[in-house]
Amino acid sequence: MSQKYDRVYNFSPGPANLPESVLEQVRDEMMNYKGSGVSIMEISHRAYPFDEIMVNVKSRVRQLLGLGEDYAVLFLQGGASTQFSMLPMNLQLPGKSVDLVHTGHWTQMALDQLKKGFEHRVVASGEKDGFKRLPELSARHLTSDASYVHMCSNNTIYGTQWKTFPDTGKVPLVCDMSSDIMSRRLDFSRFDVIFAGAQKNLGPSGVCLVVIKQELAERASDKLPTMLQYRTHIKNDSRFNTPPAFGIYVMGLVLDWIVKQGGLDAMEKQNNEKAKVLYDAIDSSSFYESPLHKPDRSLMNVVFRIKPDSKDSEKLEESFIKEAKVAGLTELKGHRVIGGLRASIYNAHPLSGVQALAQFMREFERKNG
Numbered sequence: 001m002s003q004k005y006d007r008v009y010n011f012s013p014g015p016a017n018l019p020e021s022v023l024e025q026v027r028d029e030m031m032n033y034k035g036s037g038v039s040i041m042e043i044s045h046r047a048y049p050f051d052e053i054m055v056n057v058k059s060r061v062r063q064l065l066g067l068g069e070d071y072a073v074l075f076l077q078g079g080a081s082t083q084f085s086m087l088p089m090n091l092q093l094p095g096k097s098v099d100l101v102h103t104g105h106w107t108q109m110a111l112d113q114l115k116k117g118f119e120h121r122v123v124a125s126g127e128k129d130g131f132k133r134l135p136e137l138s139a140r141h142l143t144s145d146a147s148y149v150h151m152c153s154n155n156t157i158y159g160t161q162w163k164t165f166p167d168t169g170k171v172p173l174v175c176d177m178s179s180d181i182m183s184r185r186l187d188f189s190r191f192d193v194i195f196a197g198a199q200k201n202l203g204p205s206g207v208c209l210v211v212i213k214q215e216l217a218e219r220a221s222d223k224l225p226t227m228l229q230y231r232t233h234i235k236n237d238s239r240f241n242t243p244p245a246f247g248i249y250v251m252g253l254v255l256d257w258i259v260k261q262g263g264l265d266a267m268e269k270q271n272n273e274k275a276k277v278l279y280d281a282i283d284s285s286s287f288y289e290s291p292l293h294k295p296d297r298s299l300m301n302v303v304f305r306i307k308p309d310s311k312d313s314e315k316l317e318e319s320f321i322k323e324a325k326v327a328g329l330t331e332l333k334g335h336r337v338i339g340g341l342r343a344s345i346y347n348a349h350p351l352s353g354v355q356a357l358a359q360f361m362r363e364f365e366r367k368n369g
């Protein structure tokens with residue numbers, strides 16, 4: 001990536017790339033944060049300068065998503081995975097189902113938690129298509145008085161991504177945006193809860209961003225464990241207990257970086273351009289193949305195979321991964337449940353990285369095609 005540090009082009013699905021300028025700033029501020037004489041990891045989370053960091057990061061989230069004070073911005077622990085249980089615990093209304101749109105591994109994880117005694121309905125599913133395409137979905141699939149609808153905007157493992165979202169009317173729309181948050185412009189006011197583990201597009205692991213309509217948090221019984229009520233974290237500005245302060249600090253720097261790049265419009269433009277380089281390389285060859293329904297392909301996780309119908313397919317993919325690594329292109333192995341290859345190219349992945357990969361793909365095909 002940069003000659004300066006001898007870094008590689010990292011295609012890791014998560015934890016993933018951070019902008020180099022952010023890593024440099026973290027390094028520069030590590031020993032003495034803005035003249036405080038200590039690092040950000042060694043101070044109270046209830047006083048200046050951490051207060052200032054909290055104010056900035058929350059306002060950046062609202063600014064970039066175009067949301068107002070009717071949404072709470074929370075920084076929680078337990079990853080996106082804890083949200084799969086916190087959501088139904090807090091938002092399920094008696095006798096009213098949770099509508100789940102099933103599009104792969106991460107909605108399966110949400111479904112597994114719903115099965116622990118929460119009324120639910122799978123209203124659309126891509127399972128019969130091996131999650132290679134998104135299921136048909138419109139208002140008529142949904143329960144008119146459901147507790148909420150759960151969706152995942154980008155399916156990190158299968159490589160599909162929703163381009164549009166259904167009108168859920170009065171039913172709250174909850175979306176797992178772990179792997180595409182801040183990557184494109186959407187009308188975010190159509191969502192009632194947006195959550196995202198930070199380690200793909202926002203910062204280091206250990207913090208989960210949750211943006212929730214304030215009034216929704218009032219649905220929860222106060223008999224729930226205090227730490228598992230959204231209300232607790234809203235009242236205490238995510239500082240009921242010690243928050244993941246370092247992660248919140250880095251997230252603030254990443255959001256500052258996005259704003260400097262030109263905000264979500266600029267991110268979306270770059271992400272389209274980056275994905276196009278790889279999809280063009282795949283589509284223009286008979287050696288590589290995308291297993292996915294074209295309109296559903298993700299801009300974040302580019303999933304592909306080498307000659308999937310040939311008996312040499314797996315061997316070729318193995319050598320591809322090995323040789324790519326030698327060439328400084330790492331983490332290209334597909335997820336173990338589907339195999340093949342996957343290039344994850346989140347916001348912080350540079351265009352030069354996808355260009356280098358496309359070039360490598362052409363050379364590998366020339367030698368092995």
Ligand SMILES: *Cc1c(COP(=O)(O)O)cnc(C)c1O
Pocket residue numbers: 014078079080081082106152154155156176177178179197198200208
């Ligand atoms: C990575 C990922 C998760 C899991 O996040 P954790 O923070 O590890 O719990 C959930 N949903 C999606 C879409 C993901 O990509």
